[in-house]
Amino acid sequence: xxxxxxxxxxxxxxxxxxxxxxxxxxxxxxxxxxxxxxxxxxxxxxxxxxxxxxxxxxxxxxxxxxxxxxxxxxxxxxxxxxxxxxxxxxxxxxxxxxxxxxxxxxxxxxxxxxxxxxxxxxxxxxxxxxxxxxxxxxxxxxxxxxxxxxxxxxxxxxxxxxxxxxxxxxxxxxxxxxxxxxxxxxxxxxxxxxxxxxxxxxxxxxxxxxxxxxxxxxxxxxxxxxxxxxxxxxxxxxxxxxxxxxxxxxxxxxxxxxxxxxxxxxxxxx
Amino acid sequence: xxxxxxxxxxxxxxxxxxxxxxxxxxxxxxxxxxxxxxxxxxxxxxxxxxxxxxxxxxxxxxxxxxxxxxxxxxxxxxxxxxxxxxxxxxxxxxxxxxxxxxxxxxxxxxxxxxxxxxxxxxxxxxxxxxxxxxxxxxxxxxxxxxxxxxxxxxxxxxxxxxxxxxxxxxxxxxxxxxxxxxxxxxxxxxxxxxxxxxxxxxxxxxxxxxxxxxxxxxxxxxxxxxxxxxxxxxxxxxxxxxxxxxxxxxxxxxxxxxxxxxxxxxxxxxxxxxxxxxxxxxxxxxxxxxxxxxxxxxxxxxxxxxxxxxxxxxxxxxxxxxxxxxxxxxxxxxxxxxxxxxxxxxxxxxxxxxxxxxxxxxxxxxxxxxxxxxxxxxxxxxxxxxxxxxxxxxxxxxxxxxxxxxxxxxxxxxxxxxxxxxxxxxxxxxxxxxxxxxxxxxxxxxxxxxxxxxxxxxxxxxxxxxxxxxxxxxxxxxxxxxxxxxxxxxxxxxxxxxxxxxxxxxxxxxxxxxxxxxxxxxx
Numbered sequence: 001x002x003x004x005x006x007x008x009x010x011x012x013x014x015x016x017x018x019x020x021x022x023x024x025x026x027x028x029x030x031x032x033x034x035x036x037x038x039x040x041x042x043x044x045x046x047x048x049x050x051x052x053x054x055x056x057x058x059x060x061x062x063x064x065x066x067x068x069x070x071x072x073x074x075x076x077x078x079x080x081x082x083x084x085x086x087x088x089x090x091x092x093x094x095x096x097x098x099x100x101x102x103x104x105x106x107x108x109x110x111x112x113x114x115x116x117x118x119x120x121x122x123x124x125x126x127x128x129x130x131x132x133x134x135x136x137x138x139x140x141x142x143x144x145x146x147x148x149x150x151x152x153x154x155x156x157x158x159x160x161x162x163x164x165x166x167x168x169x170x171x172x173x174x175x176x177x178x179x180x181x182x183x184x185x186x187x188x189x190x191x192x193x194x195x196x197x198x199x200x201x202x203x204x205x206x207x208x209x210x211x212x213x214x215x216x217x218x219x220x221x222x223x224x225x226x227x228x229x230x231x232x233x234x235x236x237x238x239x240x241x242x243x244x245x246x247x248x249x250x251x252x253x254x255x256x257x258x259x260x261x262x263x264x265x266x267x268x269x270x
Numbered sequence: 271x272x273x274x275x276x277x278x279x280x281x282x283x284x285x286x287x288x289x290x291x292x293x294x295x296x297x298x299x300x301x302x303x304x305x306x307x308x309x310x311x312x313x314x315x316x317x318x319x320x321x322x323x324x325x326x327x328x329x330x331x332x333x334x335x336x337x338x339x340x341x342x343x344x345x346x347x348x349x350x351x352x353x354x355x356x357x358x359x360x361x362x363x364x365x366x367x368x369x370x371x372x373x374x375x376x377x378x379x380x381x382x383x384x385x386x387x388x389x390x391x392x393x394x395x396x397x398x399x400x401x402x403x404x405x406x407x408x409x410x411x412x413x414x415x416x417x418x419x420x421x422x423x424x425x426x427x428x429x430x431x432x433x434x435x436x437x438x439x440x441x442x443x444x445x446x447x448x449x450x451x452x453x454x455x456x457x458x459x460x461x462x463x464x465x466x467x468x469x470x471x472x473x474x475x476x477x478x479x480x481x482x483x484x485x486x487x488x489x490x491x492x493x494x495x496x497x498x499x500x501x502x503x504x505x506x507x508x509x510x511x512x513x514x515x516x517x518x519x520x521x522x523x524x525x526x527x528x529x530x531x532x533x534x535x536x537x538x539x540x541x542x543x544x545x546x547x548x549x550x551x552x553x554x555x556x557x558x559x560x561x562x563x564x565x566x567x568x569x570x571x572x573x574x575x576x577x578x579x580x581x582x583x584x585x586x587x588x589x590x591x592x593x594x595x596x597x598x599x600x601x602x603x604x605x606x607x608x609x610x611x612x613x614x615x616x617x618x619x620x621x622x623x624x625x626x627x628x629x630x631x632x633x634x635x636x637x638x639x640x641x642x643x644x645x646x647x648x649x650x651x652x653x654x655x656x657x658x659x660x661x662x663x664x665x666x667x668x669x670x671x672x673x674x675x676x677x678x679x680x681x682x683x684x685x686x687x688x689x690x691x692x693x694x695x696x697x698x699x700x701x702x703x704x705x706x707x708x709x710x711x712x713x714x715x716x717x718x719x720x721x722x723x724x725x726x727x728x729x730x731x732x733x734x735x736x737x738x739x740x741x742x743x744x745x746x747x748x749x750x751x752x753x754x755x756x757x758x759x760x761x762x763x764x765x766x767x768x769x770x771x772x773x774x775x776x777x778x779x780x781x782x783x784x785x786x787x788x789x790x791x792x793x
Binding site for chain 2: 128
């Protein structure tokens with residue numbers, strides 16, 4: 001089965017006008033929710049053209065960090081720049097450069113899939129013909145053409161993820177920030193999405209994905225940062241971070257918390 | 271196993287009380303109120319015993335039939351019904367069918383509605399105490415009647431379980447139930463006048479209901495008291511037969527439900543229909559308007575506001591008929607203008623976290639506000655015009671039209687402008703997307719109440735010029751004041767609308783991330 005490829009590359013107005021500036025720079029981002037410090041001074045440098053993985057255990061602050069870096073959540077401290085544009089000083093310019101797939105939020109799910117992606121394009125001020133053309137391409141690439149007229153509320157979890165991804169790609173951003181993009185997506189669609197993202201990075205775009213599937217990150221990404229308890233434990237190229245061991249072993253070593261005690265002896269069937 | 275199921279139900283009931291002290295106090299107060307009402311009901315039933323036996327029969331049969339009907343209908347239309355012993359939750363456990371049935375049936379009696387029904391039914395014995403044979407019959411029939419309630423109710427729930435998992439059914443049913451709820455006053459009044467006007471009506475109704483499954487068990491003691499033992503026996507056999515039939519059907523349905531997981535039937539549709547997105551200009555404002563209008567047409571929470579519109583004049587007509595003063599009916603236009611304009615005052619709360627799309631696409635506050643305002647204007651303009659002109663035309667007072675039109679237009683424009691500011695600044699807990707518009711979300715409380723009341727007051731202050739001119743017209747009868755109301759309504763309304771959009775847009779630009787954080791608490 002040949003995987004569809006999407007002629008997706010960042011618009012000229014995007015990153016290529018400032019080719020040398022890093023795609024995303026984060027300095028000292030911090031956020032507190034009541035008593036709990038969710039993110040405690042995170043610094044990150046995401047080079048342009050990299051495929052950057054953000055890994056960490058549940059509740060590590062990945063989603064909070066990405067929300068603050070993309071202008072969805074106002075940080076208590078710190079700054080973020082997208083291709084040199086300060087996200088919180090010039091939000092509209094910064095958001096033009098970014099495509100975002102947040103995790104754990106609703107969609108306007110009483111729209112059909114086609115309407116939702118169209119909506120995302122029109123909200124960004126794109127013209128009708130370009131939107132229509134790209135919507136058709138995206139639906140085809142993500143294998144959603146047959147369900148384009150179905151309401152998103154009736155989609156399965158994986159289809160919902162895919163339609164949200166399509167909405168984040170419509171304006172050909174130069175930086176894609178994807179929070180848990182492969183959760184509940186079937187293997188074939190996941191492979192298609194990986195191909196799309198790989199060709200996007202190949203054409204000069206930058207992708208940041210958060211995940212807790214180490215194997216996936218190790219295969220897909222060239223850079224990785226390990227986050228736990230709101231701080232960055234390690235960051236760099238995948239080879240730098242994992243050293244001699246596998247990424248998963250290195251991650252467990254950094255984060256800790258493995259339960260090695262013998263237990264559940266009754267569960268053995270023999 | 272039956273004991274396990276009953277203990278599970280009791281534990282669930284107890285845990286639901288333990289969640290918070292305030293909830294417990296609420297339950298205790300509610301329980302005391304319920305107990306008081308139940309006490310009154312029981313006392314009433316006992317006192318009923320001194321009435322004529324025909325009256326007793328009518329009251330018990332009709333009242334009892336309503337109770338059985340309630341047990342059948344309420345679970346079907348209300349999604350908030352007690353589903354703690356939902357058969358679907360027992361799919362993964364291997365519970366023998368016979369024990370599951372008995373456990374579920376008895377479990378359904380445990381709980382406030384079941385206990386209330388049981389106690390009230392047993393109070394019948396007190397009603398018939400003057401006729402010892404009838405009292406014994408009442409005792410037996412009370413138990414059977416409650417069993418019938420429970421089995422019929424469970425059968426109905428199991429039967430619609432495949433339906434209730436379908437989103438379309440949920441959407442439609444949550445809309446349909448709005449209508450009788452709003453009209454409950456007029457309906458009760460109508461039935462009451464029906465009884466008043468024809469005394470034989472109750473007799474006929476009771477006679478018919480007594481031979482239907484709804485009333486059969488309630489009529490048996492009356493037959494015994496009248497000495498019609500054969501009829502009583504016949505009715506009782508009929509009732510037991512119906513009960514057995516329903517139980518058998520329930521078992522069949524349950525057996526099937528246990529091996530057929532809930533499934534939401536969806537017809538897949540291809541691309542090509544953009545709906546409102548194809549008709550509005552391809553700008554951010556047009557897109558927001560198209561999206562909002564799609565929601566007005568598809569989301570039960572918005573549709574509820576539209577369904578209410580034609581019911582408002584009906585309600586007012588009813589109250590006008592009672593008081594005999596129909597002049598208030600002429601003001602239905604401004605009232606509908608107010609309701610519709612205010613309905614977008616919680617727009618961002620209704621979006622819930624889907625609002626992130628607006629935030630991440632960097633849509634300007636001006637476009638967001640204007641789009642939402644445009645959508646509600648498209649809906650409300652024709653409705654307000656029709657409901658402003660029609661009452662005046664019917665009542666033959668079209669000469670009031672300039673004044674009334676000025677008032678309607680002024681309230682509508684000012685209201686939309688003001689709502690645009692309110693929804694950019696305040697959020698409160700509203701029913702979540704996909705929930706019934708009737709559902710009161712947790713944490714609704716003082717903040718929502720305050721925003722609503724203060725909002726209405728401010729809106730009232732903002733339309734004072736139109737109101738003043740309208741009153742001047744009504745007092746003096748000088749048509750110049752009427753035309754002036756129209757002029758001020760249009761001009762001042764437009765100005766306030768534009769100011770509202772601008773201020774709301776600025777607030778939005780400054781506070782959109784905070785708004786997203788505020789609505790994401792309610793999920």
